[in-house]
Amino acid sequence: MDVAYKPDRVEQKARNYWDDNRCFEVDEDPEKDPFYCLTMFPYPSGHLHMGHVRVFTLSDVIARFQRMQGKHVLQPMGWDAFGMPAENAAIKRGVPPAQWTYQNIADMRGQFQRLGYGYDWRREVTTCKPEYYRWEQWLFTRLFEKGLVYRKNSVVNWDPVDQTVLANEQVIDGRGWRSDALVERREIPQWFMKITAYADELLEYLDKLPGWPDSVKSMQRNWIGRSEGIELTFDIEGGGEPLTVFTTRPDTLMGVTYMAVAAEHPLASNAAESDEKIAAFVADCKKMQAAEAAMETMEKKGMPLGISAIHPITGERVPIWVANFVLMGYGTGAVMAVPGHDQRDWEFATKHQLPITQVIEPLDGSQLDIAQGPYVDYGRVINSGFIDGMNFEQAFAAIEQRFAENNRGRKTVNYRLRDWGVSRQRYWGTPIPIIYCDDCDAQPVPEDQLPVVLPEDVEFTGVGSPLKDMPEFYEADCPKCGKPARRETDTFDTFVESSWYFSRYTSPDCDTAMLDEREAYWMPVDQYTGGVEHAILHLLYSRFFQKVMRDVGLSSADEPFTNLLTQGMVLKDGAKMSKNKGNTVDPGDLIEKYGADTVRLFMMFAAPPEQALEYSDDGVQGAFRFLKRFWNAVHNHVATGRVASLKIDKLDNAQRDLRRKTHQTIAKVGDDMGRRYTFNTAVAASMELLNAVTRLEDTSPQSSAVVREALEAVVLFLSPIVPHICHELWQVLGHETAVVDERWPKFDANAMQQDRIEIVVQVNGKLRGKISVAADANRDEVAASAIADENVQRFIAGKEIRKQIVVPGRLVNIVV
């Protein structure tokens, strides 16, 4: 019999079994305990890359592990199919984005199947299909009716040569990536979803997500950025609209020495009309980039507007400046500056020779020179008249009260979080279901006219959206008055599709509603796995959508994902794999050479999930070598013939040792996979056990029985990671059943018992000896044999023992 490990044949056979028996197709069975295991669905780029293999393998291992725990596991797969790469491919190759996308999906689906992932493909979801996006359009019209969407002007990157709006990543050093033209800021009307209406709930529910990593929760908390402060009003000298600002530090109010407004602020626009220099500065501000990172790192610039505000307490004149670091779309578009106690204000004031006054002193009374740098901590108020001597809380309350009495200010909560701009001036996306009528303004498309179908057979040039040139698309009748009107040609941000796909998997074929009763069976997702790079945006938008879906009665779940696993990137030579760097590795080539199991094993063994994983050819070789050894170990064992039944009380020491290792390993691997998600250490433990098996060379009946027990355990607990080879080896071991339907092995605590244990002996914290003691020895006995150890004696002889620390089962530390 040919027993060489041939991955191709083994993997084909296992796949056929799963397909023929529809192993991974699951229905809603109220008798069973459901477990919804989900991976962030991929963008169908056409090429499977190592990052995909890693994240899908992780999720598949968890799914198969949970199945062995007796759970009724749903693992679906789909495609985040709208987005820029399809447009870019269309420009480059002249292929319509739809055609390119569907071809990629077909290619990638085949690659996923080759990797042996246990998906219920009946539930496949493709976001660029009208059956999918019609419900997104429907939800948007519901939100419109509830007042949760609105339109306002907002800034985009405008490429004046290509006449196109650019994504941030298409702006390189302030220039368009294709035209090389200097990119301009342009304000255009866009649709927004009121995520800020849910800001407090999104923040509070983070505390109800114990299954999420603290780092992700912390990032979301900071992103939402709730801060309590006071909104207060400054009059403008000579009349005019008063200036409202928000501050979290009302205790520093008397330290205000200037004000700053955004370039788009009416005060700046007015001043620009009569002053060329200001006009030039305002025009200059329009050239800066929209990205926050660019804003924060650029040089802070400003100019005096020549007008002043009146300090609401002192009545003194405070000059108003226009500054490039104040954003119109953020807060009120104006800030009060306290250079004595704010880093950015201090730098700006120092640069422009504006006065700096100290109004807070340290609580410990220490002196400081405000000219050398600001004092930004809380302290005691000074030089501030009626609030002198107060601490932060007292001053806050006093200022709040004073302004409330005069009706000039109030306590407010401000968020860093901004409403979600969902309009994109692109073709390849979900059409926004709005019709503009000259008389009735913007109207949502009525439900019976949905979906607004995106035409797929288009010529795409990259200059503007083809929808703008298609009267058959944009010509529509006003839903309210029936007069000719114009359809919205902008499409949704692709984050909209990915904010609810997880729910649609539960009701993928429902054509009468967005979701049906099956939603309640599966949602929320029990285990969600995906890249850390999505820690904020995708996960926050999805949480927002879940709450919206709950509030329109589609779901009863408050949060979409109960447990979250964020996986690190795949690197090569210490850098992210990318075409630019030329350091990509095609998983397809590896699968062809070694098989899917080797690639899966390498991915799980090379690093723990959250960490970046360094790719290595040698590592893949090593994984393949292990599978061959595993294969041979099972076949060699089976070749020795019939196995005696295990007689626990007839075992010799070596047999008992192997049996102990087997049961310790069952316990460890179960803990690693089920609780810690450290699949790398689970694999390492499996390797150790297999090494121990091959080291037991005697072939007596009882040895053979102990080896059989060990090998069966390894086949069972490696089956989530390398399911194909384990499917085969389970049968080689003589089982009629399929390993995919087996339960997780149980460990026997008695087998793990040890008579004698090794204890480490330290003298003054340094390792000086190891002793063997009875497992049930008491502290004094352990200490006595520690002191008796020969090498320990060399270090304590003639010295007084000041202290003995005995850690049961671990170590003794003798302090002299």
Add this chain to the structure above:
RNA sequence: GCCCGGGUGGCGGAACUGGUAGACGCUACGGACUUAAAAUCCGUUUCUCGAAAGGGAGUGCGGGUUCGAUUCCCGCCCCGGGCACCA
């Protein structure tokens, strides 16, 4: 710039709740098998002193807490992710 991670042998990593630093794998080296190579198997592999027994140093850098610190605290350095139109 701000927020969140990470830094341990030649390399990937392990050490789970403060208790033996380097499990497991890779590489390299030595050996067995072979006419030879590949494959496979056995052994060595943190640095350093020593013939050995054994000693010293060591987890990015500088301090601190502790009988004991890779692990906790303070201050730095470097690398990665995110920063709202990449997905």
